[in-house]
Amino acid sequence: MGLSEEGEEQLNRKHLDLCNKLNLDSDTIRTSWDNFKTINKNFVLEGDSLHWLGCSIYVASRGVETPTVGSSIVKGNCINLTSLLRHSNLSFAQFFCKINKWAEMAQLPEDFLNKITHLKDNFGVAYSTFKEYYPIFSKIFIPPSPQDLEQKHHRNRKQRPVPCNSAKVFEFIWNLFITLKGGDTQYCTELIKSFHLLYACVDLAFKNALFAERRDLLNPQFELLPSDWTDASFLAPTEAPCLISYLCKSPSMLTVAMHMKVYELKGMITRLIKNKTLAADQKTLTGLFNRDVFEQNFKNVTNTYETQLLNKGDFDERIFLAEYRRQLLEQQSNMTTIRSLPYCDSGENGVPESPRTTGMVTPRGGDTPLTGRSFLGPREADMTPLSIDRNTTQKITRLHNMLNNRSPAPSEALLQLFQSCQKDPLAKVQNVVKTLGDKFVCAYTLNNPQTEDEAKNRLQIGITLFYKLIETILQNEKNIRNDISALVEKELFYQSMFTCCLEIVIFSYSSSKKFPWILDALDMEPIHFVKVIELIVRSKDQHSRDLIKHLNKIEETVLESLVWKSSSQIWDIIAISEQSMPKFEDTALPGHLLYNEQNSNRRIQNSDSNTDTPSPGPSATDCFQSPVTAHSTNVSRQLFPTMQAGQPLLQTQTHLVITDKDGNRKMIPVIDGDKLSQQQAQQQPTTTEQPQSTAPKKTGSLSIIFRKFYNLAGVRMDHLCSNLGLTDVDFKRKIWTVFEHSVRNTDLIKDRHLDQLLMCAVYVICKVTGSSLKFQDIMKFYREQPQSVSDVYRDVLLVREKVEPDGIITPATRSDLIYFYNSIYVEAMQNFAVKFRSSVQNTSLLLSPLPAIKRDLVSPSVQVTGNVFVKPLESPSPASGSSFNYYFSRSPSKDLKDINKLVNSGVTGKRLLIDGDTDYPGSKRISNRKLQSLVEERRNQNTE
Template sequence: MRGEESSDSESGRMEESSVRRSLETLCQELNMDEQTAAEAMDNFTAIWNTYTLEGEVVHWLACALYAACRKGSTPTVGKGLMEGNCVSLTRILRCAKLSLIQFFSKMRKWADMSNLSQDFRLRMDRLERNFEVSTVIFRKFEPIFRDMFVNPQGCEAPRQPRSRKHRRLPCHISDVFKFCWTLFVYTKGNFRMIGDDLVNSYHLLLCCLDLVFGNALLCANRKELINPAFRGLPPTFLADGCVPQSELPPCVLEKLCELHDGLVVEAKGIKQHYFKPYIQKLFQKQILKGNETLLTEMLDPQNFIENNKAVNREYEEYVLTVGDFDERVFLGADADEEIGTPRKFVQERAASQAAAQNQQVEKCGSLAPSTPLTGRVYLKEKDLLVTPVSSATQSVSRLQSMVAGLRTAPSENLLQNFKSCSRDPTESILARVKTLGRTFKEHYTNDSEDTPGSHIDFAENRWKLAEILYYKVLENVLVQETKRLQGRDMSVLLEQDIFHCSLMACCLEVVLFSYSSQRTFPWIIKVFKLAPFYFFKVIEVFIRSEEGLSRDMVKHLNSVEEQVLESRAWTSDSALWSSLEVAGNKVPTVEEVSRNCNTG
């Protein structure tokens, strides 16, 4: 027995020695500081001695290193303390030969085994969500770019002359492709509320493409960069292949929305309130060089190399200190390996989370019935009619059409209905809506347990749509109830605070769902402090009163009903119990239920 114990002990020491060598090799490649390396080794050893770790040891070491890296902070000149130790997740994964998708899977297990903090877990959730959105967006970026510009693939860029005396060569199309994507991910990273939002991120991408396209048209008439078949070309270009230098850069945002599933109002809002002011700021800081007034000349030979270097440098700093995941990985030749089967991942995860409202269509892959000719197996990605982006934007478009032409106020007909009541509820209804609006916007713009706060502009937009929908549905409810009750006084219904709060919550739930928000049920009833039981009672009324709801919206509300019926209505503090008591119904005890089941 002693001999066996000695052998096991020696084997354990050899294994630990091997693990330490693997960690040392990894840390040397990353130029990791000793403190972080020691903490990672201590944490790894504790987990290794407690759990069975399947797969390659170096992959688990990468998880331990990442967790240790993210705990500390690094002092910097002029910027105080930076989060982390300036070693990016991308570098860790490259050195450990671990794909992003494998990392997310292993990191979730590591967080459980290590009992990592809730803050760290939320950080991982946001990082994974951001990655999913970026994966979907990049798959849209490539075909849109090829639609606007000549195909960057298969063209080698000419080498820049080493001597500074030589005139700089014009930028190549492959450089423009990479510059446009890097500018997009850098800009997106500076708007935290946009990064994990599919609809907003997509419209930000269209803004970037619009800016770069305008610069290309005015860049000494670089005709060879432009796809002559692009349907957004200005008439002057089609006539003689040139655009006067004195002209403002042409805006093709509307055309891009028309051709590629965008929403003009949303895209223009992103451009006006976020993108354009931010690009102006980059010019003011000399990160971008060119015509600061027109936001042009970025691609001109005298500016492009510096602009490209500056944007990449700034983005690298962002990745090291805040972003973790370097989204330029999509541009690399080894993107598939580094990300880890991205196409399958997008279909199975990004499509379900970033465009949840399209789950049923995603299963069959097409709006057409699944047959040997239309089945997903036989179609290329570009041939599918529905994508996560088109699904999300179509859902928002449907919502906007439901409220088109209506105001954020009761209609004249609704006001007349109010006045016909024995007690006019107009004043109390308007006051309640105002209070609910303040509550919603306050919570929507503040960080919650699992989502970062959004910008007030987005909160205002979501509230505006919900408010219009609320008055529309309320009017429809009154019309239906008046017919059903044969003209009886509606005062009692209109004075019920719970009814109005539940109806507004239902409207907001539909709006948030349409925008693929992470703040879906039960977020809104927590914000309004509504009992799930009361919210449940309004859903059927809402669906019956609004004919414009899409099939996906109805399915989502039905899933909320199921959640309430399955669990939320039966909690100890549920309003259901008091409602049963008021109704005079005797609630059976657990013993009675068990006895009946046994005798049956």
């Protein structure tokens, strides 16, 4: 079923009309129509058919090899994307949304998806840069007047060209900027570099106007103009004032911006002068605005840009000029800001009309991962197209504020920490910084040697951040244990920290080098890199939400796929340990196991979990200790009470274990003994599983990795099952048991993705239990998860690459997830999966416990004021001596009055209700009759 309201003949006429407007060749017309018919036959194309026809034409045009100016051959037939969107009635936001859906339906190759990503990044950068451009221009130059534009709009060919007025200079600077920017892809995708290039172009134009004494161009109120600028006796200075320090507000970026002006821009303009594109003095770069050469300079720059545009097939960045012109003519007054860019009806003299751009797409990386949300701080302003530039600048500012003018060297406090250890690791640390720093610069400049200074600048910031975070983490570790020698002597710890610090710098500067580029550049193993992410997030520094989300996303990427590659060291570590992969039950922390429905909505509080603050998590020493460490069961028996067989921990634990900084353990009772006896008498255990230990059965750095992996899988499975309506705990435990078996007892996870095995586990249990759920339904709800990508179910490994004894290489074969399930997964799992059939009575089959999911990840607490929070009843927080709790339809009115008194006066009172209690303290008990009366009274109030 396709666009049923329109017949094929009507759609064909629309297609031909669109192709004629774009002046397409016959091959592109035929290919695009065939592709559209195929997609329209197999999928439901909702919305305007013209939008989908435009997508089909764009895809077909990208597959054509076309000779371009010169002797080169490019991919694509040089279609003007801006014209295509305008004639297809597509905004840029709609185009990026539709073309991604089209690529998924047509299963287009990765290079096409990369092209779309580049277009999306380029559009966001260009939009944000133009937003910055007009305010800068209006401070330095006389703002263009509507009269200048009207004169330009109405002149005919017989009239003389418009002289070099403010409006023409405004367009010339932008055309020069986008021409220079188009010569290097980094300027198109890195906002900061784009800003610096714009600053340099404006500085060049200011210098030319000043030396030419163009008082009709420069704003007389501009503060950097010489004091005698308006005098008749004015003489141009030998050196023009530098605008870079004026425009570049951040001192940390001034050096990079100055390098752009002195070296990069000068080289670019010199090349344009040499090839006759610009007429100017090659030594001083002046004379661009001379009346006898300006018009030709303007035309040459415009023609150069149009040539670039045809060679690359990108959108025309002059649309912003056309939109600016339209708005200025409409307002007929001084414009202080550029609003969102709607449809433009007029474009002439080479400036194209603009497709509608309202509802622009937001930058990538806006989705919050399902895990790690407890580490996020207060929500910052939402990312909008108007704040892309501001957000990038804020990230850099936060980074430099965190460094607080530190130097790229260890501080006195860090040196003292090193010297307090048995062996001073300073030489080892410096060697790591030198070795990895050289690798970083080499990899950064591999394809562009001109970025060496930029690479060194990023490196210096990374080194400074490295020493700061090392100091913070070691100080935290010192508070936990007196002797930190075991940690400071591990070179791997410093290598992982330094790699992560460089990744933070790259992210803060919005670099085009996306993760896992840094791992490949520094030859860092993902399994070691992931160990330091939580340590950095938990450090005392206040990281931004964007950075925490980025680091959390990186951690998920490593755990879901990178760590399971054939080349990963995890396989060697498992082999050396001579033990099988651990179960989740073996690595789980106390209170993190879920056995049945009775404890599905309850959570135990212990020394490793807290709802108000993120879990303390493993220490740095734990993360970098030996891969596998056996847990002492003797100590466990001495420290914790004995539980009956099959009794879940969440119903029986009576004490918490707290370890102080000296390593001493103390037990603190958390449940009244009489109340516990009553609960045990009223509620007999119904499960047959062995109780979980109060500490992980297996510890060590490898167990920490598996714990994180299983917790991540548990969160995603819970989210998927909830959307699919699979709420029964026993049913989810069957899914979890199958998933855990596929990871531990087969090689299905090797070179594959966590989500692939998870979706297969959900489907196989539905299949053997007689459920009518389809695989397409599972994939549909998987796509709603923030980490989902189409490659997970479109591109699954079937058979690995194999090298025959004679040296012939058999390439790997890949297909979609359903084919993988039928041909690979079923064969590997069928003997185990059939045990879960409803008709099979298998009393010896034990289901694995589920990871206990923190429900407050979905409904977090909201701070009202001070220490007053509102939390959902499903995820109550542990009470403390300084908090109040009020349960609707349960608590007495006095509790609410006490809370109101606290809010109004700021005086902290004593706790009245213990979180999780089913009864009130003895001194505050309320009879059932009085409580029932209160409930009825509130019900009557609600119905009135």
